[in-house]
Amino acid sequence: MPGASLTLKPALDAIGKAIDQRFDRLLPVPEDSRARLFEAMRHAAIGGGKRMRPLLVVAACDLFHVDRERALRVAMAIECIHVYSLIHDDLPCMDDDDMRRGKPTVHKAFDEATAVLAGDSLHDLAYDILADAATHEDPFVRLELIQALSAASGPMGMAGGQMMDLVAGDALYDLGAVTRLQQLKTGALIGFCLEAGGIMGGIADGQRTPLRGYARDLGLAFQIADDLLDVEGTEAAAGKALRKDEEAGKATFVSLLGLERARTQAQMLIDQAILHLASFGQEADLLRAIARFAIERDR
Template sequence: MSPRLTEALTVVSQAVNSELDRLLPVSESPDSRVHEAMRYASLDGGKRLRPFLVMQSASLFNVAESAAIRVACAIEMIHCYSLVHDDLPCMDDDDLRRGRPTCHKAFDEATALLAGDALLTKAFEVLVNPATHADPVVRCELVADLAHASGGQGMVGGQMIDLQAHTLELDVAGITRLQQLKTGRLFSFSCEAGAVLGKAHGELRLALRNYAHDLGLAFQIADDILDVEGDVAEVGKRLNKDADAGKATFVSLLGLERAKSQADMLAEQACRHLDPFGEKADLMRDVARFVVRRRS
């Protein structure tokens, strides 16, 4: 990772943690356990790539940071809720996430389920608040876009296909669609959120959508590669899950070296989509190159 990206990610991560801490206060009421679980699942963890993309895309249109950080936190709440639910025994049944016990292991299954539900709904509460944007049309568009990206036509739909993947004979096109839904739609929302906040349309928004499409696929191919040759201590979660479950992946279908080549090609293609923004999008280009070289 380049020094400038490392520094920029650290700054955004700290800002997101601070805002999440404010948006998810500690409770001393009888429901305090679910609030503790929400904080456990969302504070001080992960690379914060999706929030970072929100902040960077917003900066392309000179959007106030106070607005962008709220959208960044909303997408992170959605992402963290999905991880909590994915880790449950009825889904992927994982014990480790980000190098520490998963939410249902640190608390219990029922609390983890409720914490995920609460993070999901809190995200939309944040978006619809006038503090996110003065224009209600913009707030409604953000809510509609995030609902589409995270629901049955997006992340949830992709997860449903993934749960059945071991019984399906998925080819590269099938795996690509699965990952576009499960992973790509949230990346698309993150990248286009800046354009929505800045009321930008047309070619500039399309450029961000195309960037997100290629970035999401590159990210997932890199994930499949890490699942095969990563180190548990670095990755922070169980590896070889897909192979053990008999699921087709980009690596199993393309082979390791071709998968790496495809990821690199997609990363560079993603960078080219950002040409209309010039140097202002350099950190987003750094992200595209980072995701295919990351070790976690």
């Protein structure tokens, strides 16, 4: 389906612009020695990335006709968490990456200590945005979002997945273990994006099964596509170093399944993700377009 990414292009452009504008407003540089910290946060947060997670929040909110402004506030919170995790992930003691989103990583453009603090600060900012009374969100909605975010981001979610990934260097992971690792490392935050739509849409916990099914399948397809990109892509297009997993001898979906089966598996997951949306009409079109886009990025 070569047209799918074309369909998504205006939505990606719009969300990119909206997120950049909001970060610019949210991070004015103070006139004292904290300036360096804010400059580092801006370097990481503004002008880069596909903003897939913010777009997922907006698309999930579309399902329940949640106002775009409300969706964008939560989208900012999840992007703060994503950017913080990238900054810390890129540190020399973690993945040791020099480039990210086509720019030097924060510890390269600034220094390691500033990178640690910039990540920590964006981490706080995410919760600050969700708690903010200015959201006019019902207080129970705000609290449920905060709890869902801490579960997705913390030691049983994303951070736990990163720990598994670190330990993976010494262990031999099979397909089940790699799936579990990725469901935490990248899947937990993607799960939050969909869950947020349900929470803001006032959908009861028991009614969120299609959202969770979509998120799970999309998250895995997304990761397989990332693994494929790591093998087949160019560093210029990806904006970061590639083929690091292979060098480190880490098990990935591609190393475990082979190129051909990995591709088939990703396509199957995307078909499945879209099937979870069967009970929705046009209001799910953006989620469907995102799913198709997930496996045809930047090749």
